[in-house]
Amino acid sequence: xxxxxxxxxxxxxxxxxGTSLQIQQVQALSGGCINAASLLxxxxxxxxxxxNKNVPDDLFLREADxxxxxxxxxxxxxxxxxxxALAPQENYPGVLLTEYLPPAQDRSKQDxxxxxxxxxxxxxxxxxFGFQSNTYCGATLQNNDHASDWVSFYSHNRLAYLxxxxxxxxxxxxxxxxxxxxxxxxxxxxxxxxxxxxxxxGDLWSGNYMYTQKGPALIDPASAxxxxxxxxxxxxMFGGFxxxxxxxxxxxxxxxxxxxxxxxxxxLYHYLNHFYLFGGGYGMxxxxxxKKYI
Numbered sequence: 001x002x003x004x005x006x007x008x009x010x011x012x013x014x015x016x017x018g019t020s021l022q023i024q025q026v027q028a029l030s031g032g033c034i035n036a037a038s039l040l041x042x043x044x045x046x047x048x049x050x051x052n053k054n055v056p057d058d059l060f061l062r063e064a065d066x067x068x069x070x071x072x073x074x075x076x077x078x079x080x081x082x083x084x085a086l087a088p089q090e091n092y093p094g095v096l097l098t099e100y101l102p103p104a105q106d107r108s109k110q111d112x113x114x115x116x117x118x119x120x121x122x123x124x125x126x127x128x129f130g131f132q133s134n135t136y137c138g139a140t141l142q143n144n145d146h147a148s149d150w151v152s153f154y155s156h157n158r159l160a161y162l163x164x165x166x167x168x169x170x171x172x173x174x175x176x177x178x179x180x181x182x183x184x185x186x187x188x189x190x191x192x193x194x195x196x197x198x199x200x201x202g203d204l205w206s207g208n209y210m211y212t213q214k215g216p217a218l219i220d221p222a223s224a225x226x227x228x229x230x231x232x233x234x235x236x237m238f239g240g241f242x243x244x245x246x247x248x249x250x251x252x253x254x255x256x257x258x259x260x261x262x263x264x265x266x267x268l269y270h271y272l273n274h275f276y277l278f279g280g281g282y283g284m285x286x287x288x289x290x291k292k293y294i
Contacts, residue, residue, distance in 0.1 A: 012095065013047075023042050024043060026038050026039070047097055048100040049098075050096050051094060055088065055093075060087070060096040063220070065133055066135055069132075070201065070221055073121050080099040080100075083097045085097075115246060115249035117216060122198040123198070129147050130147060135221075135222050135224060137203050142157075142161075143156075144224050145157060150191070150227055154227070155184050158269050159187075166283075170275070170279065179290050180290055183290045190293050193262075198227065198231075200231040201221045205238050207240075227266070237271075
């Protein structure tokens with residue numbers, strides 16, 4: 001255990017909850033591939049904390065923004081309450097402290113509630129696409145500058161923006177660049193509809209929802225107002241969402257019949273992001289998707 005880090009977290013919690021608070025026990029938890037995470041048993045109750053010394057200054061602040069936005073939608077989903085969001089400073093890490101949600105003993109009906117709750121979330125709308133701030137999908141900064149046109153937002157703020165990051169970090173060959181340029185030109189026809197701006201979780205794979213004693217919960221968001229189908233693309237990439245989930249979603253907020261035709265072009269963003277973050281075969285998978293549309 002990093003005693004210095006937990007002493008720092010305890011002092012930060014005392015400023016928030018009172019000087020009598022003490023951390024009594026620390027239990028390491030899975031924090032994904034980026035952050036350290038722990039369950040804190042304290043004199044004031046249990047809390048979840050994650051921390052990292054090597055993150056952008058605003059990463060946990062922006063995650064807190066996303067969690068608060070998801071909570072404001074008031075769906076059937078559980079969104080952990082945020083208590084502290086701190087940037088790294090001097091020798092101390094960035095910190096995000098939230099409500100601890102014990103895992104469910106009874107998981108029955110939670111698939112259905114998750115599907116219904118996500119459909120409710122997607123009915124929470126805004127006048128424009130984008131978000132109040134830039135956010136992070138994993139460690140990738142997302143450009144959330146507002147736009148009134150969805151195709152323009154997806155083209156410029158998502159695909160072109162990410163391709164530029166990839167070109168600077170990993171390089172893109174001339175032939176590949178031509179393919180992506182052609183796709184961006186054809187994107188209005190490929191997408192073929194003008195959706196309502198829907199509040200998205202933004203990084204919705206099976207590791208970012210939990211079945212808790214309170215109900216299904218969303219964690220680690222990368223939110224923006226976007227086409228709801230972009231949120232669903234990641235659910236279809238890696239699986240982990242049951243037939244009960246999909247049935248409940250469709251009953252609550254039916255998808256247009258053409259959504260599956262657009263699904264691969266929305267998967268493209270996530271394949272490109274995985275390639276940017278991890279390299280490997282994700283780049284070829286992204287290129288194969290792009291080729292289908294040109």
